[in-house]
Amino acid sequence: MSLPAPFLAEVNRLIPRQRRFDDPLSTLAFGTDASFYRLIPKLVVRVESEAEVVRLLELASAHRVPVTFRAAGTSLSGQAISDSLLIVLGDHWNDREIRDQGAQIRLQPGVIGAQANAALAPFRRKIGPDPASINACKIGGIVANNASGMCCGTAQNSYHTLAGMRLVLADGSVLDTEDAASIEAFQARHGELLEQLARLGRETRANQPLAARIRHKYRLKNTTGLSLNALIDFDQPLDILSHLLVGSEGTLGFISAVTYRTVPDHPHKASALLVFPEVESCCRAVTLLKHQPVSAVELLDRRSLRSVQDKPGMPEWVKALSNGACALLIESRAASQSLLHEQLAQIMAALAPFPLEKRVDFSEDPAVYDLLWKIRKDTFPAVGAVRQTGTTVIIEDVTFPVEQLAEGVKGLLALFDKHGYFEAIIFGHALEGNLHFVFTQGFDDPLQVARYEAFMQDVAQLVAVEFGGSLKAEHGTGRNMAPFVELEWGADAYQLMWRIKRLLDPLGILNPDVVLSEDPEIHLKHLKPLPAADVIVDKCIECGFCEPVCPSKELTLSPRQRIVIWRDIQARRRRGEDTAALEREYRYQGVDTCAATGLCAQRCPVGINTGDLVRKLRARTATHQATADWLAGHFAMALKGTRLSLLAADAARRLLGAPLLTKVSARLRQASGQRLPQWTPAMPQAVQPIRIAPTVEDDRPRVVYLAACVSRAMGPACSDGEQATLVDKTRALLEKGGFQVVFPANQDSLCCGQPFASKGYPAQGDAKREELVAALLAASRGGLDPIYCDTSPCTLRLLQDGLDPRLQLFDPVKFIRERLLERLEFHPQAEPVAVHVTCSTQHLGEAQGLIDIVRRCTTEVVVPEGIHCCGFAGDKGFTTPELNAHALRSLKEAVQHCAEGISTSRTCEVGLSQHGGIDYHGLVYLVDRVTRPSARY
DSSP states (O other): OOOHHHHHHHHHHHHHHGGOOOOOHHHHHHHHHHSSBBBOOOOOOOOEEEHHHHHHHHHHHHOOOOOOOEESSOOSSSOOOOSEEEEEEEEOOOOOEGGGGGGGEEEOTBBBBHHHHHHHGTTEEEEEBBBBTTTBHHHHHHTTTTTOBBBTTTSSHHHHHHHEEEEEEETEEETTTTTTHHHHHHHSSSSSHHHHHHHHHHHHOHHHHHHHHHHHHHHHHOOOSOOTTHHOOOOHHHHHHHHHTTTTTTTSOOEEEEEEEOOEEEEEEEEEEEEESSHHHHHHHHHHHHTSSSSSSEEEEEEHHHHHSSSSTTGGGGGGGOTTTTEEEEEEEESSSSHHHHHHHHHHHHTTOOSEEEEEEEEEOHHHHHHHHHHHHHHHHHHHHOOTOEEEEEEEEEOOGGHHHHHHHHHHHHHHHHHOOOEEEEEEEETOOOOEEEEOOSSSSSHHHHHHHHHHHHHHHIIIIIIOSSSSSOOOOOTHHHGGHHHHHHHHHHHHHHHHHHOTTTTOBTTTTSSOOHHHHHHEEEEOOOOOOOOTTTTTOOTTTTTGGGTTTSSOOOOHHHHHHHHHHHHHHHHHOOOOOHHHIIIIIIIITOOOHHHHHHOOOTTOOHHHHHHHEEEOOOHHHHHHHHHHHHHHHHHHHHHHHHHHHHHHHHHOOOHHHHHHHHHHHTTTTSSSSOOOOTTTOOOOOOOOOOOOSSSOOEEEEEEHHHHEEEEEETSSOOOHHHHHHHHHHHHHTEEEEEOOTGGOOOHHHHHHHHTTTTTHHHHHHHHHHHHHHHHHHTTTTEESSSSHHHHHHHHOOOTTTTTTEEOOOIIIIIIIIGGEEEESSOEEEEEOOHHHHHHTTHHHHHHHHHHHHBEEOOOOOOOOOOSSSTHHHHHHHHHHHHHHHHHHHTTTTEEEEESSHHHHHHHHHHHHHEEEHHHHHHHHHEEEEEEEE
């Protein structure tokens, strides 16, 4: 059924068209969260204010329209999808307020968890919850799911660290528990509701068997059902209400802001990995560690260790472990190193009686403990990477009483064998008895669905009935466990949850069938298909971890959504359906507006680079092979043409003036069907060809300077305060450092091939790359001399897929860091400097190196939050300027007080200058300005 016409009319008046989505492509794209369910919303609305949420809920109540809220959509149990109205958070939900030197922090629901911790880092504090998805999930989801994590346990989750909340109920009523006026207004309007909450609390506390059961359930890590502990822990109805919202998964109201009491973030830490010969002794050690100064204890069964033992970088000893081995990864943290050492000695003394099969002692060395945690973190993606195409990865999340952990582990292992889940692995947060088990599951066959149902029935009996544990420890009930809530809790508690639901959401419009459902088979419905699409992306589990770093997210599609749509197109093709219309729309939404820089791969648990898929699709439709061949063969002429175009553009600026030329260019671009590039005041001026003097050998060390084609063509903008070209500035800095600078022969003919590869012409790109490698070998005397490339994207392009091992290739950051720092004296400036870490710099592993160099140059470094890729992507800032504008929409506010910006890509700097309102330059400009030659050289 469609949504009511009067409701849609009101929504259309309230929400601008660009924030309403009802077309088939968009609704399908939003129909996916990280779970194995799919519902296609009839309408998606991106909200930018609480007032919009209030009005939407008022309209939904009046017209009985079901509503679901979504923050990041990293939920694993199906709680962030809808077949009705889906409300997603827009840009303007990122406010945060730090109080009392970090003791508290108030956050809006759109703040990513890791951003909250970054804001608290200077105070050595953090929020309590630490979910594995903290780099992607948002505060709204963290609170609504009562998410926890490896170190959080139960004491530091959202429920127990909540200091205040601003919420919106189903009827649009707003309550801020930290605002006296809001409280007074709410009490006047909802006095009866508050009295009923108080009455429910009194009745529950008076019902001793029920109260005892609730206390037992929350002694464990538990997110199954609603937070009934609110009725036990508090007697004031406002406290009850706000704590009921925690873990309610959007079924009781919308969380507009939350205030946390923060927890210490101790700077000193050490980790150890202890392998026990069998599960029983491993779990006995967990019981003992419960009383030791540990911050995290992660259990890994032999199957989980086996899943990662062949991955690159894994220690060889992992393969040699016995079949029954079970490991504990232990971390301890402290405020001082001396205290940490005391704690480590105490922990190891307590564990001394236990026989061990393998022991990696506590280490404070980041290389050692990062490797140990890599073993743990790689287990989940290891299962995902080997699954059969068309199946999904399911990660379940249960709690056993910690004193019965060994029996629980053995019970799960027996169920894996009984139901044929031989690839399943177990790991988890052992201190709380919280185990995750991961297995692969197909849903395209009724027999597979029946197997899954039989397995889940057995799991529910084992965990909830036999052991009195929790079926959901930290992932939320969702649709996945809604049919099992009564089994776990019993009839009295279950009916109490329904009373709360009907009290706060009497019309049942908030996220129906989530947490509580009257459909006993809801967990078997709306199962998400994962059809084969392309070998590049078939391993995608649609978790959404990639989305925060994507520049096109919220403009068009995110990497997750690109894969969702391409999967659907391929499935439709196989069914013989006409996909022409969908593919036409996908061309812009999925292909043209993808920057294809591959940052998504860095966040993806299974390493998927959606940009690789996009380049493959571009190659399929690339129709100018002859032109690409000509350009590759006549590159010097093409570069000359670029210079002439820039000269013509600058002549037009001189004639018309920058403001008029900007308008004329926009009209011409529109008239050309978006084919002509957009001129902006940040447009570079043309650069004259490099003048190369004959090389005269001297005693200075040589460096081969590879100037990228953009550096050879594009100089500073006419309005830039720096008018020296990048080539001249780089050559001057290298010579200041005592190097003799030489250039490859026939430089204007050389190119790394990136422009060809990104446009869908890989053969021409590879040919240019090989031509350049040959020229560099000659210029560097067979690899004897280091090669300095002045643009990080070109460096990355040359290093990808392997580079001739004789060549020593450096990007600007690495060369300055390894070869120039000791040759220069730094005299830092007082003016603040903004830093943009390009995608290629991140891929090269030089992000921190760039920031550290800039810190040598200035007393204040600004790295704008939330800008991971500028979206210029070589030339898209000219050809698809809306991508660049969208990616940098928050830049100007973040850098307006800075004297300049620094980057390592000339094209990126064009867009950064335009949208930042300050001049962005290559790193060498800043380094040259604040240094002089070291007296030692």
